[in-house]
Amino acid sequence: MSALYLVAVGNVPDKVWQWITNAAGEWFPLPIKRLDGLPIPAGAFDPKRKQYESVEIMKMLAENAPPDATRILGITDADLCIPMLSFLFGQAQLDGKVAVVSLCRLQQEFYGLPGHDDILRERLTKEVLHEIGHTFGLVHCSEQTCAMSLSTHIGMVDGKSERYCNRCGLQLAQRFASLDGGV
């Protein structure tokens, strides 16, 4: 059966995997597997911005996806960006295979505050649900507490809940039902 693969891109602390496995296991009826960690591709670094192009990381993830990967989610410590936007919490291929979430701006330390595991776990869970949701065709939700609502700053991430709203949850369930296991 095809699986959801999780992979570290760069330096990712071990504590996050259990958090992600718990959250993903609750919402996605898929086997969850880990891949060996990958380095951040050198070409992703933008020296002017001192950030990493998410597109390059996603390309690398796509290239490294095992044949049985229905989805592959990279978790990275890199601060992600695209040419047009100053930063991203994560990015995904809409209705595609690949997604990436950055820990960088989810950590309290980025904002000059002492680290806090519960806060990081909550934020990461929300962003993981958000980006994987995109790979299953969900778009941004107008319900501000839904994990699929758009977050353009950390306050908006904190305003969301660690779950999908009924509409998005139902859409996701219908997606799995229609795929009859063959996601």
Place this chain on the structure above:
Amino acid sequence: MKKNWPILVVDDEDVMCESMAAWLREDGYRVDTAPNGQKAVELAKVTDYAICFVDLKMPGGMDGIETMMEIHRVRAEASVIIITAYATVDTAIQAMKEGAQEYIVKPCNPQEISMLVSRILKLKKLQSENAILRKKLTRQYRHHDVITKNPRMEEILALTQEIASLRSTVLIRGESGTGKELIARAVHFSGSRAEKPFVVVSCAALTETLLESELFGYEKGAFTGANAQSKGKFELANAGTIFLDEIGDISPKLQADLLRVLQERRFYRVGGTEEVQVDVRIIAATNKNLAQEVQQEKFREDLYYRLNVIEIRLPALRERLEDIPLLAEHFVQRISSELGKEVHGISPAALKILMAHDWPGNVRELENVIERAIVTCRNGTLDEQDFSWLQHAPTQQNWEIPDVPLDELERRAIVAALERKHGNVKEASAALGIDRSTLYDKLKRYEITH
């Protein structure tokens, strides 16, 4: 998905196009990308993009400003956002001058882009709703909504289109309920004044003094209770159309005042000393025979000729019997939906009753009769039982014959037939059941001119 608002991203750098497109797709938009201006214009020719993000500097071919101008040539409504990595005041000013909606420097904050897109689309949605409402309002009074297959009505509808953009005064004649206001609105909303006010004044509903202040407005202190200056209907209709219904009922004084407005397009407010100038098209309507009123010196001849520049005479419903099934079906659909009743049509037997009725109250009466039938109907179809009361109602066929010589009755019948058939002797003779030569003899005998 927000597929109704497609977005185009134009940039020579593939990574810029694809990453921006991917980010916007996550928001539910349909996004296309183009690597240069030429491709962007090609895409814009086939897709009505709501927003185009266009990079200012694209080597080879068109730059961002040229691309924007070309896009605007094919899609004038598209909002173009110019993107640049190098902010200079001059290029920003040039971009805005040439029609860019916004000018942004990359990279920018996701919140900024998100708010920009939603602000532009919110405005577009309002513009689109506004356009739809205007269209609906206009369409409501266009000839499409006058239900007819009667040749005379079709001629009238064609005439309303021909005269719509003129300023000439129109006089609409017709019995009550024939749709005089509907035709007046069709004239107004089909012409160049459609965006301007259409003001209705029912002249018969008001006393002379009230009508005067209603039409011309009044100054503060003009009469007891005039606590502030008030604009009259003529001023309110400025640049648009004023519809003077039941014009045959206005007093001699108001006839004189109205004549002056028609001649000079100027008037004084009640109690005022300053002239007010207006540009108003006048459409008047009456159910009276104004020519006859002039002969009887009840209506000013000069005003009659001023009003009667273009005359439209609306036939009574009994003169357009072929329209009864169409109108009845239309009213059933509309009224049942308004009343929330499941009524889908009219039985042939019920239609027979409607066709046999004389309809002294014309289309308005038919509408009321259908509404009453729908209210009391217990089936999904209106049948003869729903209209049984109509067969016993008094109609024009029950008219009382006045105590006059037989010759006079015949003369009146001939005049009435000629009027109904617009002076067409062939049709009038058929309606009277006599041949054409007999009718000519009688016209001569009774000295009737037609």
